[in-house]
Amino acid sequence: xxxxxxxxxxxxxxxxxxxxxxxxxxxxxxxxxxxxxxxxxxxxxxxxxxxxxxxxxxxxxxxxxxxxxxxxxxxxxxxxxxxxxxxxxxxxxxxxxxxxxxxxxxxxxxxxxxxxxxxxxxxxxxxxxxxxxxxxxxxxxxxxxxxxxxxxxxxxxxxxxxxxxxxxxxxxxxxxxxxxxxxxxxxxxxxxxxxxxxxxxxxxxxxxxxxxxxxxxxxxxxxxxxxxxxxxxxxxxxxxxxxxxxxxxxxxxxxxxxxxxxxxxxxxxxxxxxxxxxxxxxxxxxxxxxxxxxxxxxxxxxxxxxxxxxxxxxxxxxxxxxxxxxxxxxxxxxxxxxxxxxxxxxxxxxxxxxxxxxxxxxxxxxxxxxxxxxxxxxxxxxxxxxxxxxxxxxxxxxxxxxxxxxxxxxxxxxxxxxxxxxxxxxxxxx
Ligand code: AOS
Ligand code: ZN
Ligand code: ZN
Numbered sequence: 001x002x003x004x005x006x007x008x009x010x011x012x013x014x015x016x017x018x019x020x021x022x023x024x025x026x027x028x029x030x031x032x033x034x035x036x037x038x039x040x041x042x043x044x045x046x047x048x049x050x051x052x053x054x055x056x057x058x059x060x061x062x063x064x065x066x067x068x069x070x071x072x073x074x075x076x077x078x079x080x081x082x083x084x085x086x087x088x089x090x091x092x093x094x095x096x097x098x099x100x101x102x103x104x105x106x107x108x109x110x111x112x113x114x115x116x117x118x119x120x121x122x123x124x125x126x127x128x129x130x131x132x133x134x135x136x137x138x139x140x141x142x143x144x145x146x147x148x149x150x151x152x153x154x155x156x157x158x159x160x161x162x163x164x165x166x167x168x169x170x171x172x173x174x175x176x177x178x179x180x181x182x183x184x185x186x187x188x189x190x191x192x193x194x195x196x197x198x199x200x201x202x203x204x205x206x207x208x209x210x211x212x213x214x215x216x217x218x219x220x221x222x223x224x225x226x227x228x229x230x231x232x233x234x235x236x237x238x239x240x241x242x243x244x245x246x247x248x249x250x251x252x253x254x255x256x257x258x259x260x261x262x263x264x265x266x267x268x269x270x271x272x273x274x275x276x277x278x279x280x281x282x283x284x285x286x287x288x289x290x291x292x293x294x295x296x297x298x299x300x301x302x303x304x305x306x307x308x309x310x311x312x313x314x315x316x317x318x319x320x321x322x323x324x325x326x327x328x329x330x331x332x333x334x335x336x337x338x339x340x341x342x343x344x345x346x347x348x349x350x351x352x353x354x355x356x357x358x359x360x361x362x363x364x365x366x367x368x369x370x371x372x373x374x375x376x377x378x379x380x381x382x383x384x385x386x387x388x389x390x391x392x393x394x395x396x397x398x399x400x401x402x403x404x405x406x407x408x409x410x411x412x413x414x415x416x417x418x419x420x421x422x423x424x425x426x427x428x429x430x
Contacts, residue, residue: 004121005087006410011400014409018391018401025388033384036358040389043355047386048393050351052283053097053125053326054340056105059084060423062292062330070423071335073416078105079116080420084337086120091406092344093399097125099326100172102165103135110171117172125176126218126280126324127169131158132182132226145183147203148196148232155203162207170212176280176324177211178253179204180220184227184234193230200232201245208246217250218279218324219243222258225290235259236268243277248319251279255328256295256306257286266305270312276319281306282328283347292330294339296346303347304382307354315359335413341403349386356381 030040059081061070075081089095107113131146146158166177185191221239233239243250252272272278285298296303314321331339358377365374391401400406
């Protein structure tokens, strides 16, 4: 293994400073939980088995449609992005996989890239295709759509790109292809709403046909943007219908920011699972639309309720239960590494809290139509501060007790600012 980006001595030194307090907090929480029959070590083991992937593009400052303000030391290629993702994994120990996006992360030798990641302690998650943007030298524009475009040659180009992504993914060791398209319209009448879906389905079925046996195709729906009047795969309804039409390897991916405000996302999760179509998540938070705010920064309770449905889903397996978890945020005002460390912590906290729900009490209250006690079963779990459980799992796996403190003390970003070439103004807005 090549040298990891953060000094092991620094992590050990800081952990030693925090160890006694952590032991005290963990023991106190253990006593509290044992009063309700919960074994804290068993919860810690489950937390230790949890992981969430980070997106390669999340390592950069995302920016908005209006501007991007790069920070010194920001990564500008997949090698640098991998290094940053390795920092997140080294400190948090819950983000062992990176989800690449093509052609953004294109290289000549994917075998070498796979080895490079492995040397940094990283594997690969879902491969993301990109037919929402034109690339230099591309034969056909995506201005009027990609998989749903009127023009057959454009659709074929988008299909070919997705098939190329599968091939790259095979070399990296991925087993999922995530397809999000920006296809849609900005004016009533611009495209036929029925026929554009037909075209999408026909093109998507060609990609589906190219999937290896053990692969899944994850369809990511999004209500609006970049199209503001209609979007081809706009909601979970369109997504599940398309996935059902394509076949068993097609599943639905829920990006938390891709719904109308106040939509009951946890119910969508339960619905998709009911029909064996829950494929995965892009975690983020939103206040108004697809804001891509940090996970749980606005509504951590919703995130907890999503995980509560996931626990229920696991207890009631349908057609397989193996959702892929990934962060998909745009970091506009923070250091992306810090945001992802903080988000990975929040996501894992919600996972842990969902494990604490007294399922017997919940189900009994539901049976008895005892609304208040059913709600309290959830509320009791949500109110527990699970931070000591996460910290203990982390330190046992070699991570840092206080991840942000260790990161700041490492001065990683300022070291990279010396080494890396600066991001040009206006570059890489995604
Ligand atoms: C776009 O809104 C989606 O969230 C996609 O997941 C997209 O591929 C990703 O955010 C990169 O732009
Ligand atoms: Zn997404
Ligand atoms: Zn999005």
